[in-house]
Amino acid sequence: MEHFRVIIIGAGLAGSLMANGLMRNDIDVQVYEREERHSKREGFQIRLTTPAIVGMRACLSPEHLRSVVEKFGPASGMESEAPRVVHKDFTLLLDLGKYPTYGKNAPINRGTLRDALSDPIFDAGKVQYEKCFDSYEVINEGMAQECIRVWFHDGSKDDCHLLIGADGSYSKVNAQVGLNSIKPIKQHVALAAKCDLPTERFSRMSKSLFGGPIMTWADGMSFFFGVYLPRTFDKHGNRVTQKEDEEAYDKTLSSCMIGLNVEKQTIPDGLGDASNEEQWNFIADRLSSWSSEHREIVELARGAPLHIYTPRVATKPAKHWRENVRHSSGVIEKGHPRVWLMGDSIHAMLPPRGMGGNQSMYDAAVILPLISEMVQRAKLLGKPISRAHIEVALKKYENEMVPRAFAWVKKSGGNNFVPIDSSTLSGRLFFFIFAQLLNLACIWARLRGVFLKKPFIDTIPEFKWAKSHQE
Template sequence: MGLKVIIIGAGLAGSLLANGLLNHAIELTVYERDQPASSRTGYLIRLGDDATRGFRACLSEAQVAHLHGKFSQTDVSLSTAPAIYSNQYRPLVDLSRLPGYTKGGSINRLVLRDELLKPITAADRVRFGKTFSHYQILQNGDGREDVVVHFTDGTSDRCDVLIGADGSASKINAQVGARNLVEIKSHWSFHAKGRLPLDRVQKLPRKLLEAPIAVFHKGALLYYALYIPSAGRRLHGKHDIVDGKYDESMASFYWGLNIPRPDIPYESLSDIPNRRSLCEDYIRDWAPELRTMITLGSTDNDADDMYAAKLRASTRLPDTWRSQCAGATIEEGHPRVWLLGDAIHAMLPNRGQGGNQALHDCADILPELIHLNQLVQDGKTLSSEDLAQACSRYETKMFPRAFDWVKKSGGVVADPPFPLDGLLGYVVSVLAGVAIPVAVLASRVGLFVRSLWPSRA
């Protein structure tokens, strides 16, 4: 017998952690409210070093190599940073050129999720169509404890450790007493995706073949990116893409538009008769290039399949939050209930770090679960102190990293830190035109010096 883990949520982080547990022969079950064919997560995600840490911790080398083959071939600069433009399509700051910015690549969320689900589905460790209701801590007479997990269909299951990977509207976060997830009421967020055959690539700005494009204008944010996987061999730059040497059947575009709530003449998202028309109308005074980007694919049969949501973020939890909330009920603050990804550190999409940090969490949480499993296999009955120490080690690693990115992404304020319209945008573009080449040169000189005197670097 060993440790038994239940994960609520088969999103990216939940599925990745499940692979890690499976690869270390730890008993687990993943419960997911959606059905297997759901495409709710089919938008683009850009992943860097943080995600790679999670992959390497939870997957085999062969699995990691297979995933890397699914990444987009547009990432010439391999930067997770966008190029920032004005609403009249004037370049302001090309963050993708900064040498110190996080590197990585992009992949369709649904493609990544499907790849991560394959091994755990094959091992019959996933239960779809199961909506979490609540959990109980059951104390047995012999000093043992179980977490009893209840679902809305009346069924239940038991485990030693419950992992809440149920997203930014996490029910587990609320029940365990964290309650640090915040709904952003200043903006609503609209998302669209579509197919990307060659004729559409040729209509888009060439800059999108190098990096995503972001536009900040009067409190709104437009983010636009492409997913262009290879057709069996590595693409070499933009020329191969515009020549059609990529997998057109899998390629897609993605955009997200965050609109200030006062600019939307509806009381609720369900009142909006046509979400795409709302977005197109909102940018009607923007540059033709940006309007083309938004209207691309609007006549497709699935063009109305747009996702709209209220944004969520999180406030930082104190390191002692579990002891502070313990006592109201046995369930609050209990060390057998852990939180993962958006379920504890939801963040705004401004810096593209939500998924990266969630996947990094898996690299921090897996060693603690392996350690607990070894204790159980050695015949030890896990005490609350054993669980508390392991959970504390995980949170001590995760909190500074993840909540720092929450802050960098805007905290719980959806507006950009400063406007990039008008004169200020012009000044920023001029300064960036000088500062970025200097930073690139300094980085190259530093690399050259270190290559000459590696022992002194």
Template sequence: MSSLKIIIVGGGLAGACLANGLIKNGVDVTVYERDPEKSDRGGYQIRLGQYSLDAFRLCLDQARVDAIEQKFGMSADTKSPYTAPSIYSTAFKPILDLGKLPTYSASTAIDRVVLRDFLVDPLKDHKRIKFGHNFTHYSIYRTQKDEEKVRVYFADGTTDSCDILVGADGSASKINKQVGLQNIIDISSHWVFVAKGPLPPGRLERLPKRLLSSPILVFHGGASLYYALYLPAETKKGTEDNVLFNYDQTEASFYWGLTIPKKHSVIQEPEKIADRLQFCLDYMKDWAPEYQTMLSVGSTDKDRVPVAMIPLRASEKPSEHWREELRSHPTGVSDGKGHPRVWLMGDSIHAMQPNRGMGGNQAMYDCVEMLPELLRLAAISQPQQAVSTEEVSRSVQIYEKKMLARSFTWVKKSGGTSVPDQNFNGLAGFVISTINALILPIIFYVFQGFRRAGK
């Protein structure tokens, strides 16, 4: 094992994936997770694309990658689990099938809890994750050999030390704030309501059949609705070749997220919303009845699905030289601001709005760009002499240059730090739906022909 020691704060998807890659390559790593091991925080649906698969194949063994892929959701009208959302009007009329756009990144659904278990279980097996440790702050100190290290502090009074601290602590990242980046913005203009629930056949049969093919997106007056199903394949296939019968009912789920502008409501404090589901239904009262059914599914059952509210955050792109700029300040070095031994990944540096479904994918692809640099440092680290801060600085610059260019392209595509005010009803919807029906199929097949010819 290399003498390089790494601490990752945050045992979510990206942090756990990176830790697996480090363990796979013999690097000493410990993950500190705020929540207890048996936390009841369920998590929601996530959609995975090529970015995530690249990270899995780099960080995990093939058997675990195969097991994850077996949990991907099914689509009713395609052999591939990869689909793209379709944009619908509030009248429940199709506007645009994003899957027909040749450059749109298709993805597949998986339950976030299922995926996290796949990533965290190896960490538990190797005793490399500690639960119930709430990070408070870090400090930079020098050893008796005059080597720089990072000391990490937790709310229970415990500490640990490392050569490199990786912040994977989400969009409310304390590490982002202490290192001085502070580029994550609270978008307070909108509320985000989310719900996820089990999907037995009785519920599935009440939903519009269109949802069996792909997720649905609606944009109207600054509001947006995203609705998707997760239908993993049944281990033992039934006799009927029909997704309505042959899916794993124990893990299947529906998920929806509704973003509403606060300016459309007389209520301005979320605690005053007595019934969140009814609030959402009332907001959509002039939409097609299919939407009322979609949001209400399961609401009259004994196990009524709760509706939660989550913060909406996004990030501003920092300068490539943000560390040097902070450390040039008189108090920068003493406060640990901009220090190269403190790295950031995922939502802790490039939080983005969820409408493109790319937040998780971009977070996990950070592993692809970060892991090689950490392995390079591990290779030159010696038991009698820790890797120098100059070498660490060189590696974090290489990682961040790639990561910032890639991830903030998706931050921008997802709307940046303001919610897009799109509306596909009326004339705009008619024009786009006409293009969708008549022109995009031709473009799609021509593009596919060029791709095949290029191979």
């Protein structure tokens, strides 16, 4: 190979965003994805916050980023949102949208975002779908021609100077490089569904369901409900508005998401193979003693295909894990500096705080300048990028990423889906005290002259551009 080449395993949010950034910097990249193109497997909702915007701004052209921002679709207009935490009787415990220091967010369908990021890579011929990673090996170990050879299930291979594993919480790259740090949660099983939500159907829902997403932790379970209603644009890029708002939403993309996480021992044998009706009856039964609003949400989504799975969470790697695994195994592939990990393939976390995808995209903003700097230096010197240079860049990346991302793994609950249960006295007391502390923090901020922070979405030029075309 005459020029520096990167292979990315996984065309999800992190891998696709990373590839866009590398292409914009004229760095040779090839992406391999085990799923088919436009797979619906990851069609659930994601709520984007500032880290995602940072990652996209680093990797995408302004025009590309604007096209993504236009697909944001909070249920309450184009204002960004924050979750509402309610008890099982729907008593409001926390409305995080009222606190100026809480990071707001905007929803987008994960599949819509994934396609918006991966389609340009496909158009450039830089991604191959239905190509399942099998293993890698180090070629010309320690020599100037050192590279990574990647093998696939169909027996084919490809070579690169840097392999990036962005293959999610079941990452094979994570396992082979010797970290092997992502484990299933033993206590809970997750049930999730997304269903279409035409505007007229949403408008008939109880008014209490409008606004930001709803979260409940009670009876040893956690519950989530969120709505995605993207506005409609005409052929000139202007937002369509009407008095009744009946046709203002894109009905082909509007959807809602429901998630319920229950204790494993409450799951009946064979539920995963049961009929859709039986699966929804199980959810309805588990929430039968909860509020009418919770039960209304269940009936709203009833009939949609359910994804039942055991969540997986990463443990924080030791500071010198690469050196440790390399020395203990004696295998050159273990801990090798030419093999990097990003996104869920290294810091998989639980979904309650919605930061998994956001932190994954932020990873791309950290990695991109490190690779670009190496390539530019090599071009100036007329020399190939050595393993030593790659190792220096890797340490900079992991020294930044590990404390940042694993702080969010902890904030997202670690390996516990229900860290606070509002059906217990201690849980109710926690929410009461937490609300008072947040109120005091708001008062202190105002006394210090710190005014209400704008929703993050209103602070980025790309959103202001999109908004000007909507009015």
